[in-house]
Amino acid sequence: MTSALPYRRNVGAVLFNAAGQVFVARRKDLPDAWQLPQGGIDAGEDPRAAVLRELKEEIGTDRAEIIAEHAGWLRYDLPPHLLGVAWQGKYRGQEQKWFALRFTGQDSDIDLEADSHPEFTEFKWVALAELPALAVGFKRPIYETLARDFAHLRP
Template identity: 45%
Template sequence: MVEQKDKYRPCVGIMLLNKQGHVFVGKRFDSDFYWQMPQGGINDGEELEQAALRELLEEVGTDKAEIVAKSKDWVYYNLPEKVIPTCWNGKYSGQKQRWFLMKFYGEDKDIDINYTDYPEFKEWCWQSVDGLVANVIPFKKEVYKTVVEQLSSQIKASIIK
């Protein structure tokens, strides 16, 4: 039995919108089928905004973005039972995430998914907001639905600008 199974890892997620209103998604090295938006843990003492900007640089390899909005609430998800013992050494049963909508003001050449020695993604693309939920791993579908719902008015406003 996992000791702290009821714990959720604090994390940030990033919905990065380009000028055309499409969202950055990456295909993780451990998946051949599923795409996801950047996300990652919050370091001790780190502010949420700092964590989001750090994760953007680490996973997308760019700092050419500005924060437009933040999700109203924490969004929680549970890992599948079989994954819990091997993910984060069994310390967490899932994640609680604060999501940030960011506007990308760079060009595609400003993205470098191999920015760090340990890249998260093996490939990336821009995807429509409407396609996000269909292409994410099943246990994160509700998270993506919630994020799109919580940020919908800010997404629309960012696309119009």
């Protein structure tokens, strides 16, 4: 029964550049899907530290500063075809703490190949309002919430 499975704790980054655009990257395993950087929280790790660590792991740079934190934890459930596959079948989805960050580096600081198991093939900067249309269906409600709740930010 999937409802008995827990949610995986995770952090996510809405990374704004100086022009107010948001970083998205094309997933290696789902080439039609663009995603914000995100990743698991290690045992005992503070979510604020985790989001900077995940940026470094996923996009090769932590040149960013946190400018806002979403008030709550946002959840999504995996679609049926991914249950029992993703995360060795241990979780039903993810419970995420989202942060808005200001990118303090240059595009040349971004290295999608920095990790030994890269998740992304390319990146681009888009308007915050474009996020929901770029997300896979099961993550779209979270991206809609982020686009609405972080719309007031002017990094």
